[in-house]
Amino acid sequence: xxxxxxxxxxxxxxxxxxxxxxxxxxxxxxxxxxxxxxxxxxxxxxxxxxxxxxxxxxxxxxxxxxxxxxxxxxxxxxxxxxxxxxxxxxxxxxxxxxxxxxxxxxxxxxxxxxxxxxxxxxxxxxxxxxxxxxxxxxxxxxxxxxxxxxxxxxxxxxxxxxxxxxxxxxxxxxxxxxxxxxxxxxxxxxxxxxxxxxxxxxxxxxxxxxxxxxxxxxxxxxxxxxxxxxxxxxxxxxxxxxxxxxxxxxxxxxxxxxxxxxxxxxxxxxxxxxxxxxxxxxxxxxxxxx
Amino acid sequence: xxxxxxxxxxxxxxxxxxxxxxxxxxxxxxxxxxxxxxxxxxxxxxxxxxxxxxxxxxxxxxxxxxxxxxxxxxxxxxxxxxxxxxxxxxxxxxxxxxxxxxxxxxxxxxxxxxxxxxxxxxxxxxxxxxxxxxxxxxxxxxxxxxxxxxxxxxxxxxxxxxxxxxxxxxxxxxxxxxxxxxxxxxxxxxxxxxxxxxxxxxxxxxxxxxxxxxxxxxxx
Numbered sequence: 001x002x003x004x005x006x007x008x009x010x011x012x013x014x015x016x017x018x019x020x021x022x023x024x025x026x027x028x029x030x031x032x033x034x035x036x037x038x039x040x041x042x043x044x045x046x047x048x049x050x051x052x053x054x055x056x057x058x059x060x061x062x063x064x065x066x067x068x069x070x071x072x073x074x075x076x077x078x079x080x081x082x083x084x085x086x087x088x089x090x091x092x093x094x095x096x097x098x099x100x101x102x103x104x105x106x107x108x109x110x111x112x113x114x115x116x117x118x119x120x121x122x123x124x125x126x127x128x129x130x131x132x133x134x135x136x137x138x139x140x141x142x143x144x145x146x147x148x149x150x151x152x153x154x155x156x157x158x159x160x161x162x163x164x165x166x167x168x169x170x171x172x173x174x175x176x177x178x179x180x181x182x183x184x185x186x187x188x189x190x191x192x193x194x195x196x197x198x199x200x201x202x203x204x205x206x207x208x209x210x211x212x213x214x215x216x217x218x219x220x221x222x223x224x225x226x227x228x229x230x231x232x233x234x235x236x237x238x239x240x241x242x243x244x245x246x247x248x249x250x251x252x253x254x255x256x257x258x259x260x261x262x263x264x265x266x267x268x269x270x271x272x273x274x275x276x277x278x279x280x281x282x283x284x285x286x287x288x289x290x
Numbered sequence: 291x292x293x294x295x296x297x298x299x300x301x302x303x304x305x306x307x308x309x310x311x312x313x314x315x316x317x318x319x320x321x322x323x324x325x326x327x328x329x330x331x332x333x334x335x336x337x338x339x340x341x342x343x344x345x346x347x348x349x350x351x352x353x354x355x356x357x358x359x360x361x362x363x364x365x366x367x368x369x370x371x372x373x374x375x376x377x378x379x380x381x382x383x384x385x386x387x388x389x390x391x392x393x394x395x396x397x398x399x400x401x402x403x404x405x406x407x408x409x410x411x412x413x414x415x416x417x418x419x420x421x422x423x424x425x426x427x428x429x430x431x432x433x434x435x436x437x438x439x440x441x442x443x444x445x446x447x448x449x450x451x452x453x454x455x456x457x458x459x460x461x462x463x464x465x466x467x468x469x470x471x472x473x474x475x476x477x478x479x480x481x482x483x484x485x486x487x488x489x490x491x492x493x494x495x496x497x498x499x500x501x502x503x504x505x506x507x508x509x510x
Contacts, residue, residue, distance in 0.1 A: 023356065024356045024357075024358070024390050025354065025355075025356040025392065031355075033353070034353070035351075035353075035397070042355070042357055042445075043445035044357055044358070044359070044445075048384075065380075065381075066381065067364070067380065067381055067382060068360065068381070068382050068384055069381040069382065069383055069384065070383070070384055070385060071383045071384075071385050071386065100370075101366060103373075104366050104369045104370055104373065107369065107373055108364065108369055112380075115364075120363070120364050121363040121364065122363065122364040122366055122369075132437070132444075134437075136437070136438055136440070136444050136445070136447055137445065138300075138445055138446070138447055139300070139301065139445065141300075188447075190437070190438040190447060192435075192436065192437035192438065194436045194437060195436075195437050240434070242429060242434035242435065242436065243432070243433060243434045243435060244432065244433075244434070245432065245433050246432075246433025246449065246450075246451070247433065247438060247447075247449065248433075248449040249433065
């Protein structure tokens with residue numbers, strides 16, 4: 001059930017009047033590549049959303065439990081029964097301890113979706129064994145430079161008695177929030193069939209991952225996010241586990257172009273051009289969301 | 291058997307071991323990160339890659355980035371207890387164990403990396419250098435890999451291209467600099483605690499020569 005194909009994917013998503021990923025170094029302004037003005041969304045930001053979606057849909061039960069949790073989503077019963085580990089008596093040449101460490105790692109991979117998918121650093125007594133997950137996600141980058149708008153907002157309440165006294169009962173506070181009026185972001189990712197074997201990441205897991213990319217933004221609404229939506233998900237499926245073409249050549253087949261005058265304000269202002277004719281042999285393009 | 295790969299990526303972070311928490315990258319790719327690019331394309335226990343030369347093709351540019359990260363790693367002991375008892379609370383709650391860490395990354399990097407492999411004592415009777423060389427060449431030409439190679443961290447994946455004809459190759463940058471002591475690689479002889487090896491990296495006209503592992507210049 002593990003994967004027999006290498007995959008690459010292109011995920012396009014947009015944001016309207018929201019902040020897709022704040023920069024802690026810049027007072028939570030939307031992240032920007034200072035040289036080009038393009039917006040950035042980090043890999044870890046997108047992985048967080050995938051985890052939250054899977055946690056939500058699979059209700060945090062093994063084998064789809066999520067290891068790296070957000071309290072806000074969870075905070076339910078802390079103790080949960082795990083499937084009992086079937087101890088197999090195999091005489092291998094490895095030292096006993098290392099064998100145990102391997103067992104723990106495999107058990108963790110089996111129970112936790114995010115460890116199977118993205119990997120994890122496991123501290124064992126022997127060394128810091130790492131599981132490298134099959135899925136690699138790069139930073140997402142906006143197609144065009146983004147503009148950060150700053151909005152001052154007021155609150156008709158104060159936090160402390162002292163503030164109320166100072167304002168002689170006026171009770172107002174000012175706040176700030178930052179938004180991107182519109183931004184279309186493009187993210188590249190990779191799925192290694194070989195690493196999937198090592199963590200037991202299955203075809204079903206991969207389907208769940210695609211579902212997560214398509215649906216995760218709909219379950220991540222908040223005051224700061226504005227309107228974020230998935231726009232397109234293109235998956236390149238190679239015939240062989242090692243792949244049939246360089247990733248870069250595949251990514252170059254998909255061009256996202258602005259087709260309207262003036263600043264873009266919706267996905268309609270862009271056109272996605274896919275050069276199907278140049279698709280290398282042994283690679284299939286699957287448009288999971290178009 | 292020597293090969294040359296041209297690798298490029300939008301970002302890279304070859305973390306200095308002395309600045310691990312708030313990651314600061316070395317100015318150029320380390321031999322160990324370069325080795326792992328070759329290994330991502332082909333590696334077997336029978337062979338061992340040795341990087342010989344690194345050409346820096348793009349000017350060295352930096353970018354600062356701060357992210358929320360967690361401070362703990364998976365505890366094997368907790369997992370073992372949960373396995374035995376059948377109950378347990380394993381997750382890491384990110385908002386309680388959060389650290390905001392900055393990383394100083396490299397931007398728009400492009401390198402030409404020369405490496406060769408030698409056979410190890412794990413090689414079987416039917417393993418020959420020519421066989422592995424063919425395998426590597428075939429894979430690199432087709433863009434095949436075991437997993438997508440990356441520049442220091444997995445979120446900074448890189449493109450790779452096999453360079454066979456060096457006649458129209460881009461010249462390395464015109465920069466000569468002493469890069470100081472740089473991580474060479476890790477010595478895995480004691481697999482329980484790999485020890486770092488260092489060497490004095492000199493960039494001459496954009497080119498860093500990498501000494502072989504057993505030379506006097508590589509120190510543990």
